[in-house]
Amino acid sequence: MPPETLTDRVGVDADRHRSQVLRARAPLRVSFSGGGTDMPFYYAEHGGAVLASTINRYTTVSLAPGSDHGAVSLASLDYDLTVKYRLEEKPAYDGVLDLAKAAIRRLVPAEFNGGFDVYVQSDAPAGSGLGGSSSLTLALIGTLTALTGAALDHYQLAELAYEIERVDLGMKGGKQDQYGIAFGGFNFIEFAREEIVVHPLRIDPELLRDIECHLLLCYTGRTRLSAGLISRQEELVREKRPETLAGLARLRTLCYEMKNALLRGRLADFAELLNEEWRQKVAANPHVSTPAIDEMLAAARQNGALGGKLLGAGAGGYLLLFCEVNRKRKVHQALEALGGQFMNFSFVKDGLSVWRSQCR
Secondary structure: OOHHHHHHOOOOEOHHHOOOEEEEEEEEEEEEEOOOOOOHHHHHHHOEEEEEEEEEEEEEEEEEEEOOOOEEEEEEOOOOEEEEEEOOOOOOOOOOOHHHHHHHHHHOOOOOEOEEEEEEEEOOOOOOOOOHHHHHHHHHHHHHHHHHOOOOOHHHHHHHHHHHHHHHOOOOOOOHHHHHHHHOOEEEEEEOOOOEEEEEOOOOHHHHHHHHHHEEEEEOOOOOOHHHHHHHHHHHHHOOOHHHHHHHHHHHHHHHHHHHHHHOOOHHHHHHHHHHHHHHHHHHOHHHOOHHHHHHHHHHHHOOEEEEEEOOOOOOOEEEEEEOHHHHHHHHHHHHOOOOEEOOOOEOOOOOEEEEEOOO
16 A cells, blocks of 8 residues: 555554554464566466465564654664664664664655664574565564554555565565464465465364474575575566476466365375475576585485475575474484474464554
C-alpha cells in the first residue's frame, strides 16, 4: 500500500500512547520447497509456489514513548547498535538498523506528535535462512501501525513488508517470507502475476507432531548475504539458462508433491522430496552450495538422515534434515564435529501479533 494512503488513515496525536509500551513479535519460518519461484521476475511469467511453516522462534520489537518530541531512538538488543535521529530528517541507510528506519519513514508522518524509542531482538542471526529480515520488518510494522492507528489485513501487511525491504531498501528477494510470516502457520502459497493466494494446510495434529520428531535444524556456523546469490539467479533466468529454468519449474511442482505427501502422511516420500528439492535448487543456481555445506549434508545422510536441504538463498545458514528418530543422535554427533549447532523448534500457527504493556 502506498505511504500516502496509509498516512491518510493515520492519527497523528500520540497522547493516548504516552504511558504504554507497544510490543510485537513475528515468527521465523522454515521453507520446504519453492524458494526462488516466489521472485516477481520469475512468477510473473512462469508462476510460483512455496510450501513453508512458521516456527516458535521470533523477532520481537518494543516501542516505548520518548521524552523528546519528534526524536527517534533505535537500538538492537542483540548487538551493540544504536541510532538516533529526528522524524523530520531523512535517515541515512548505512547498514545500521536500516529496516527500522525504512519502516518508520513509510508509516510515521514527519508531523507525528511525539517521539519514541524502538528496541529489536531476534532469535536467529542475520543471514540464517529463516526469514529473519521479513520477521523483523513485520514486527516493526506491527508496532508502528498500533502507534499510528493504521489497520491492515494479512495481505496488506505482507505487501507493505515487501515494499519496505525490496523497494525502499533495494534488498534482493522474493515474497514467500512476508506472506508466510504475516499469515503464520503451515501454508501452501501460490504466486502469479494477477494475484498471490495463501492456502492454510489442515495437517492432522498428531501427524504434525510426528513430523517435528523427525526434523532437525542445524546451523552451519556460516551466515551469508543472499543478495549476490539472488542477483545471479535472476541473471540466469533472464539468460534463459536451460538448467535454471528446468530447476525452478521442478521446484514449483515439488511443492504440490510435498503438500500431497504431507496431507496423506507419506513421510518417507516427503523426506526424499527434500533431497530432490536440494538437487533442483543446486541445478537452478550452482552457487547456492559450498564444499563445507556439501560435506555436512553428506555426513548427515551417511549417519541416518533420510532427507535434507539448506534453507534460504544458499551458501550458509541452517540445514533442515529429516531423520529416523533413532538415528538423530548420530546425525547430531557427526554435524557437531563439523561445527554444526542444533536448535530445537516446533511449528506454530501464529503469525504477527501485537500487544500493549504498562512496563518497559
